[in-house]
Amino acid sequence: MDLVFKALADESRRLLLDRLRADNGQTLNQLCAGLPGMTRQAVSKHLVILEEANLIAAIKRGREKLHYLNPVPIHEIAERWIGKFERSRLDALSQLKQALERRDE
Amino acid sequence: MDLVFKALADESRRLLLDRLRADNGQTLNQLCAGLPGMTRQAVSKHLVILEEANLIAAIKRGREKLHYLNPVPIHEIAERWIGKFERSRLDALSQLKQALERRDE
DNA sequence: TTGACAGGCAACTAAAAGGTTGCATATTGT
DNA sequence: ACAATATGCAACCTTTTAGTTGCCTGTCAA
Structure with missing residues (x-):
């Protein structure tokens, strides 16, 4: 890969x-x-x-x-690699948002 | 990108x-x-x-x-870049198959 | 059969990438 | 205050990468 x-x-x-x-x-x-x-x-x-x-x-x-x-390798990257990031995508996004808000405490 | x-x-x-x-x-x-x-x-x-x-x-x-x-850039790559290859994926695959079969004509 | 066309191979160069060492700076706990 | 901790910056080295030039080989068509 x-x-x-x-x-x-x-x-x-x-x-x-x-x-x-x-x-x-x-x-x-x-x-x-x-x-x-x-x-x-x-x-x-x-x-x-x-x-x-x-x-x-x-x-x-x-x-x-x-x-x-x-097209197979690109498809595999989408499935196996990008897929796992997509699964935790919204999580990561909200964590990032919260971290940015906490910045000037 | x-x-x-x-x-x-x-x-x-x-x-x-x-x-x-x-x-x-x-x-x-x-x-x-x-x-x-x-x-x-x-x-x-x-x-x-x-x-x-x-x-x-x-x-x-x-x-x-x-x-x-x-997670945004990875998501964008999946959507915008990989997406366009996925759309023509089965097409490309069958063309490749046909080309391989024609090989020893 | 010979010239033109499609591609392959190898040596070389320049620049970028990945990594290291050494030193500087800012923050924190005692 | 000061020693330890967390990170930043800069110069340097080595390997890889992207590209070039020059030449060789195979195939087709007149």
Whole structure:
């Protein structure tokens, strides 16, 4: 799960995921168009990181490589990790409020 | 939002959030106990990063500083960011499946 | 079959991240 | 008042990360 969080920490990589969500199965060169002012190799490295985090799956078709979004890891983070914070969310909020009010006692 | 993702990218910081979720309003020294083999200053730096991402709020009480979880940013990420991927989740999944099946045509 | 196109690999650089040590400052209990 | 406690600040070091350039390999189409 650490790999997923690390992968999501970069704006360019989140943008790549956005692009794939809008239009799944794109090639490296297509994805490069979404990241102007960055070399193909840089984008390629980002894609490798996303693959290693299992956030995308790549399939070679002839001389090109198609990239597909894998929604599973994001879903797991939502369920397992964010979920537990959501469960105690209102609690934490009221504790924070009370602490802020007690501030100038 | 970038600050939040960056803050969440580190295991130690996620652990600190976990600790606060279990026991809100802890001091720096208390939190240090949860990160053995790391100096107080290192933990302090992590807390600053979490504060800057608005994931926690710190309140000075005398010579100590109490740290409270702020559940809002995590909630926003769940709603605004993860939400949009969840909406196209099953779509992406079936597209991925189909692409994998087409692989050895 | 050869040139153009899609992508991979490796070495290198610059900047950011994570951590440490040492010292300074403020608060509290005796 | 003063020693102990709780935290802050700054300089420094090391590793990781993001990006580049240059070159190599495989595939397709004329």
